[in-house]
Amino acid sequence: MSLFDYTLKELQEKLHNKEISVTELVEESYQRIEAVDGKVKAFLTLNKEQALKQAEELDAARGTEGTGALFGLPIGVKDNIVTNGLRTTCASQFLDNFINPLYDATVVEKLADAKAVTIGKLNMDEFAMGSSNENSSYYATRNPWNTDYVPGGSSGGSAAAVAAGEVFFSLGSDTGGSIRQPAAFCGVVGLKPTYGRVSRFGLVAFASSLDQIGPVTRTVEDNAYLLEAISGHDKMDATSADVDVPNFTEALTGDVKGLRIAVPKEYLSEGVSEEVKEAVMSALRKYEELGATWEEVSLPHSKYAVATYYLIASSEASANLARFDGVRYGVRTQNAESMLDMFKRSRSEGFGDEVKRRIMLGTFALSSGYYDAYYKKAQQVRTLIKNDFEKVLEDYDVIIGPTTPTPAFKVGEIVDDPLTMYANDILTIPVNLAGVPGISVPCGFSSDGLPIGLQIIGKHFDESTVYRTAHAFEQATDFHKQRPSLGGAQS
């Protein structure tokens, strides 16, 4: 049994009773990484020396001073979250030499305040653009349940590291499903908070109106603890919301009697595999047993979400990624003839194809003559999609459906087909467009032994009800107790 099979509460108790030490926990992480990361490839950079030093300090301080909410727990951080003095690449060659970031993201400061120990930086699709981790410019992370399959993306490293027991928990980021989809594929719990719940300061921006940092864990309760630690208004992020952070774990009563669940018919339509539908239906039957009720509803603009998302996210990305110019940081091309030549060649050598494709799509959608037809149109459809959610959530407490249309696909299967890859996010993208919170929790396995995720969506700033709903299901099932075997005929 791994120490990471315990819950946060159990580990805190063991630490404070001195049954285990922080050093043991941190060593457990690095030993596991040593043993399995050659296969899983979840990490890009390790923080071993610093982490062991911090562990020693925390061990010495045990029992003598105020302890943090995440005291001594090993965490992995997605590599688009800036860490002072610890290499931050966004899995891009452009930032290959960015070994000395000069400040911490707000969430990283909050982790430090809570006394978590940063184990290393996690692999991802380059600049968070992708759904399989195959767009990492270093190597593709593999799914711990079967290493022939993708872990999902873009926070594939964040989900795979938790599933494989390399860290206790991790942080990811979610722009169109980038936390929930890999959580579903890897059989762990991943939450995208309400837009504005968590500060984006120090998150390398992809699509600023959609990006949110969120927690990846093995249990719903631990997810709630981690969200509590990273949430809150931040004067460094003008889009972070000035609202109270509730005690999310208090909501975990196990009681969903009378809960009103909406099930969008669009989320169980063609394109969703039979196995996934069956797992979701079986989850709904479980909720009935627990005293909740569900009804079919419609989110009529769902089918337009992918097109809307790719226009909006790419437009925002084309502006955000303009900062990578080879002047202040990053890799500059050799022997440039002029300033313009330097910009163009540095960017072309530093960015992968998916990043270039989205920058060009965004530049096109924002360019003179096309702005109204594409960008503005997409923003108007975004309003319709947002209204769909608000209307349904007036009458229901949560919306439930699958996280993804299918379980994980094989490495290399759709990597050359951008549109098919984009369609994989059809059930997660609308949630980002509406800005509401959504979680993925394990709800079954395919006949190939791959995890299936249940998505629970709530009202703006009502993560408490999302967590309560997820927790009640988790406590009534044992999918979250299954562990991957790291099998697969990987080359």
Add this chain to the structure above:
Amino acid sequence: MSRISKEEVKHVANLARLAISEKEADMFTKQLDDIITYAEQLNELDTTDVEPTTHVLDLKNVMRKDEPRKWLEKEDVLKNAPDHKDGQFKVPSILE
């Protein structure tokens, strides 16, 4: 009918400060054309009088006092730069 020509792709690449080869231009033309064609399904929807959503939270301008504040040290910032001289970023010549 194609939505974007190879010439337009080259123009967009230039606007985005990307250098692309002829072969890449062919690949991106095909892929972007597919994506833009797919995106045109939005035209099925009548959006007359629908307000665009730029942002999901009801935020107006968020103002703060304009006060000087300590941030990063110049020497540290320059350490991350590909090239610098006399305390400033150094770039290739701008004037031809």
